[in-house]
Amino acid sequence: MSVAKAVEKYTQWNKLFVNGSWRIGSSNKECQVENPYNDKVLVTINYASKEDIDEAYKAAQSAQKNWGGSAPYERVMLLENVARLLEEKKEELIELLVDESGSSRLKASIEIDCSIADVKEAAKYPLQMEGSIRASAIPGKENRVYRDPMGVVGAITPWNWPFYLTTRVVAPAIATGNAIVLKPDAQTPISGGLMIAKIFEEAGLPNGVLNVTVADLDEIGDYFVEHPIPEVISFTGSTNAGSHVGAMAVKHLKKPALELGGNNAFIVLDDADIDQAVAAAAFGKYMHSGQICIAINRIIVDRKVYEPFVEKFKATTAGIKAGDPCNPETIIGPMINRKQVDRALKLIDQSVEEGANLVKKGEVHGNVMEPFILTEVTSDMAVAKDEVFAPVAVIIPVSNEEEAIEVANGTPFGLSGAVFSNSLERGINVARNIKTGMIHVNDQTINVEPNVPFGGEKYSGLGRYCGEWAIEEFTTVKWVSVQKQARQYPFS
Known part of the structure; x- marks a missing residue:
């Protein structure tokens, strides 16, 4: 007697675009997309072959010729349509993120709002691609600079904020006249690519401008990057x-446009408002189980306020609910897979052996990790050297402001950061002394706004996304000189 196959909730998303x-x-080969909370198979997708990727790049190259020459207002209208559709489909998108990525409803709602904001910002780009006319030393010559x-852009996007981190690439690339081939993470191919393609299709995007391939690295290797057609490779993910x-x-x-890992420092100076710092640290550490490149990895606290900070942080952590992401009260949902859970537990065990104090040990149920808190951590311990990417708070004591800056900078990473002080000028001065792409005074590390540059220093990446900086990433400049009168040459 045959056993009936379980019905897959998202079976309509079993195709490439x-x-x-x-x-x-x-x-x-097939890709089984699973709900990380209950392990239910959501959809089974046949992977893309190298031939599929080749066809996608050729389609993009062909479509880009017309799209790149389209009227700016055509691209503006398209992006405005996309933003409207995102607003209309917000609840559907939240449910998808909860199911596919294990996002809490709070995190999923923030993710869609950030995506809408980025699309609305990208809708401005077609009218901001300015050229210029420059003077020439040669009589009768005019120098024109065109943007x-x-x-064609090849984009590889991750599983942790799949909808936003893909939209952040797709929207500006298309707004500035490029075509794109996307390879979302195989753990979140719907929210990280296929759903986005459907929305752009509904908004009126011409065929071939956006293509989505779900591929297995063991099968395609470096083919997606090495393919001769793409001029830009955008990657968001781990530093390695x-x-x-x-x-x-x-x-x-x-x-290359690279947004990579972080080892983000959250500095609490001796004059900080401890209650505010604790509230910010809890949000910046535990949002989406800490599985965010800009989440707090190291909480660096001056010894003068260390004990009250730790006690209040423990009390706040005790009230944070972990479990089913469908529950609106849940803050910490599942990790994306068991491998990530085991990696985090190994880092915790190693750091305890190295001398850290485990003052709160969370329970682990399936892929759900309750919060862990480690104190008396030093910079040479595993949890301080590596991006934990889990709900594990790492609290490092320092003697003064100078040591806080030294510890914050004592990492090859430089993505995000934060500093708390009751003196804004002191906080700003410390922030300016941290080698990082982004840092926030009297706030936590998880901040995204569509009109400011997003990106890192050192091992945390190359280039910037968002705002006018996204235009720089996805465009190039061309010098065209125009000789308006006959030029006299020294010989002919």
């Missing part, structure tokens, strides 16, 4: 993977 066509991937699309992607891109003379 190539050249305006929804089609089954031609690989012999043009790069051409991003370093490899960036090296492959540069090897083939492609422009």
Whole structure:
């Protein structure tokens, strides 16, 4: 007697999107997308083969010729349509993020709001692609500088904020006249790509401008990056993977745009408002189980306020609910998979062996980790050296402001950061002395706004997303000189 196959909730998303066509991937391998909270299979997708990726890039190259020359207001209208559709589909998108990525409803709602804001900002870009006319030393010559699309963008996006971190690339790339081939993470291919393609399709995007391939790295290797067509490779993910992607891109003379890992410091100076600092630290540490590149990894606290901070932070942590992400009261949902849980537990055990105090040990149920708190941590311990990417609070004592700056900078990473002080000028001075792409005074580290530059220093990436800086990432400049009168040459 045969056993009936369980009904997959998102079975309609079992296809790739190539050249305006929804089609089954031609690989012999399948991708099973699972709910990380209950392990239910949401959809089974045939992976893309190298042939599918090749076809997607060729479609993008062909479509970009017309799209890059389209009227700016056509692109403005498209992005405005996308923003409207996102607002209309917000509840549907929240449910998808809860199911596919284990997001709490709070986190999912924030993610969609951030995506809407970025799309609305990108709708301004077609009218901001300014050129200029420059003087020339040569009589009768006019120098013109034009800003043009790069051409075709290859984008690799992650699983942790899949909808936003993909939209953040797709919207500005398309707004500035590029075509794009997207490879979302295989753990979140719907929210990280397929749903986005459907929304852009409904908004009126011409065929081939956006293509989505779900691929297995074991099968395609570096083919997605090394393919001869894309001029830009955008990657968001770990530093190790991003370093490899960036090296492959540069090897083939492609422009890399890399947003990578962080080891973000949250500094509490001796004059800080401790209640405010604790509230901010709890949000910045535990949002989405700490699985955010800009989440707090190290809480650096002056010894003068260390004990009251720790006690109040423990009390706040005790009230944070972990469990089913469908429950509106849940803050900490599941980790994306068991491998990530085991990695975090290993880092905790190693750091305790190195001398850290485990003052709160959370329970682990399946992929759900309740909060852990480690105190008396030093910079040479595993949890301080590595991005934990889990609901594990790491609290490091320091003697003074100078040591806080030294500890914060004592990492090869530089993505986000925060500093708390009752003196704004003191806080700003400390912030200016931290080598990082982004830092926030009297706030936590998880901040995203559409009109300011997002990106890191050192091992945390290359380039900037959002605002006018996104235009720089996805466009190039061309010098066209115009000789308006006959030029006299020294010989002819």
